[in-house]
Amino acid sequence: NHRIRLSKKENDRALSNALSVAKSKIKIIDGIELSEAKTKQVNSLLNKIEAKGRILLVVNSASDKVGRATRNIDGLKCVVANRLCVYDVINADTILIEKKSLPMISHRLLGGENE
DSSP states (O other), rough: OOOOOOOOOHHHHHHHHHHHHHHGGGGEEEEESSSOOOOOHHHHHHHHOOOOOEEOOOESSSSSHHHHHHHTSEEEEEGGGGGOOHHHHHHOOOOOOEEHHHHHHHHHHSOOOOO
């Protein structure tokens, strides 16, 4: 096992650096409003945004509809903002972040300073 344990502070700093490097791949979206948990609706959103390759979708909170609609799309990973990790950011070709999840991400990266 070659796993290295990082402290929370080191991990948050690494995430901040990864997001800084990936800023050209980041797109902010208003949100995902699905009438039904259908993959077709998410695919049409991805085509409209022109998201290509490995896509990371960062949402504010876990939603059953969004989870079911995104799980069958190849190359798409959906994570809740407080579960965002460095590997997912580095591995993604396109990063879609919901506007509502930005305060949660900034709170984490600033160490809880902005309430």
